[in-house]
Amino acid sequence: MKNLLFKLIGPLFAAIGVFGLAGSGIIWNFLGRSLGLPSTIASLLSLMLGFVLLRPLSRTPASPSTSTTSTSSQTETLVGDVDVDPTEAVPAQALTTAESIAQELAESQKLLDVAPQVNFAPKMLLPGQGLPTRKRRPGASLKCYKTMAGELFVTK
Numbered sequence: 745m746k747n748l749l750f751k752l753i754g755p756l757f758a759a760i761g762v763f764g765l766a767g768s769g770i771i772w773n774f775l776g777r778s779l780g781l782p783s784t785i786a787s788l789l790s791l792m793l794g795f796v797l798l799r800p801l802s803r804t805p806a807s808p809s810t811s812t813t814s815t816s817s818q819t820e821t822l823v824g825d826v827d828v829d830p831t832e833a834v835p836a837q838a839l840t841t842a843e844s845i846a847q848e849l850a851e852s853q854k855l856l857d858v859a860p861q862v863n864f865a866p867k868m869l870l871p872g873q874g875l876p877t878r879k880r881r882p883g884a885s886l887k888c889y890k891t892m893a894g895e896l897f898v899t900k
Contacts, residue, residue: 754797761791 764787772780839847882890 750797754794754799756794757790757797758794761787761789761794764790 764783768780768783768787771783
C-alpha cells in the first residue's frame with residue numbers, strides 16, 4: 745500500500761501543478777497580482793515536486809562484466825573436471841530460427857537452374873514494327889490556318 749501511494753503521489757503533484765498554473769493565470773487576470781502571484785509560485789513548486797517524484801528510482805545495475813566472468817569461471821570449472829583434448833572440434837553453435845531459414849533459402853537458391861533471359865519473338869516486340877508507315881497529310885482542322893496564311897500574301 746505504501747509503495748502504491750508513493751507511485752501515485754508523483755502524478756498527483758504534477759497534475760496539481762499543471763491545473764494550478766492554469767487556475768493561477770485565471771486568478772491573475774481577474775483578481776489581480778496580489779492573489780495571482782502566490783498561486784503561480786505555489787503551482788510551480790507543486791509541479792517541480794511532481795517532476796522530482798516522477799523521476800524513476802535509481803536501481804543498482806547488474807554489471808555485464810560480472811555476469812561474463814561468472815559464466816567463464818563456471819565453464820573453466822566444468823572443463824577442469826573432465827580431461828578435454830584441445831584438438832577435438834568444438835560443436836557448432838545452435839542457429840536461430842532466422843539464421844536456419846536463411847541457410848535453407850540459400851541452399852535452395854543454389855539448386856535452381858538459371859534460365860536465360862530470351863524473348864520468344866524479339867522482332868515482334870520492338871515498338872512500331874507492326875504499324876504501316878505512310879506519309880502524314882494535314883487534316884480538316886488545318887484548313888482555317890491555310891486560308892488565313894494565304895490572305896497574308898495576297899496583293900491587292
